[in-house]
Amino acid sequence: MPRHKEFDPENCLNQVMHLFWEKGYQDTSIADLVQRSGVQRYGLYETFGDKQELFQRALDWYLSTVISQYLARLESEDSEPSLTEIEIFFEQFIDYLDHPSSSLGCLICNTAVEGAVHDPIVISRVQQYLERLRRAFARALKSAQHNGELAEGTDIVQITEFLTGSVLGISTYARSPASREDVKRYVRGILAMLKQL
Incomplete structure (x- = not known):
């Protein structure tokens, strides 16, 4: 037994x-x-x-x-996310940076840069996360384009990669000795770019 x-x-x-x-x-x-x-x-x-x-x-x-x-709002099956949901996603980081644990960054992003981790399963989890971000951002951007929020010629793939890389950038920056206000400015810069699309 x-x-x-x-x-x-x-x-x-x-x-x-x-x-x-x-x-x-x-x-x-x-x-x-x-x-x-x-x-x-x-x-x-x-x-x-x-x-x-x-x-x-x-x-x-x-x-x-x-x-x-x-990612709840971006991955929701009950609604079609758009630029607003991407903005809300990044605004979450500003709120999180007031939390003491923000200096830990992101477990997946930390793992991605921890050079000693070579396990194929671990690597697959990092890749899974990056692909999940890409899918969520691309879905919202395509919806925004369909709704006329983005110009027809907008390079969705390029913006998707920029946003995905930005998540890793925020996480790494948050883990550095930089002040919380400096990291918040970085996030606000991403939000400002989104408003210019």
Whole structure:
């Protein structure tokens, strides 16, 4: 008879996700994971696998919770997003920069630049996130073009890549020693560009 788990796997995964977010994959030890989650090593291994598998699960959890919340309006099936939804998406960063955790940046973006991570599954999660951003932005931009908010000749692909890169830029800038006000100015610059389209 399998042993009953004495902890909530989702709560554990949430704790682990935040630890990886704070310290990165390389600087997070199994001892750190045990201490943060309050779950013994064998419990973590039995439920999630080794550190690499746990990191993969933490990335999935981040994508399905944090990222889904930020992209909710752009990915909504109940309405057709447009330029307004893109602006609201970036305005969220201005609000978030007042939160102490904003200095952590983005777990997926941090992972993308953490050179020691070469696992194909982890790389696929980063690519999945970038593609998700591209789809969301392109969908809204095409809708805006269809509605006459953008000129017919507007290069949707170029703007999509600019916006996708801007998300990585905001996350990296937020993780730097730059002041929160400087990062906010950067975000406002992106918003100003959107208004000029």
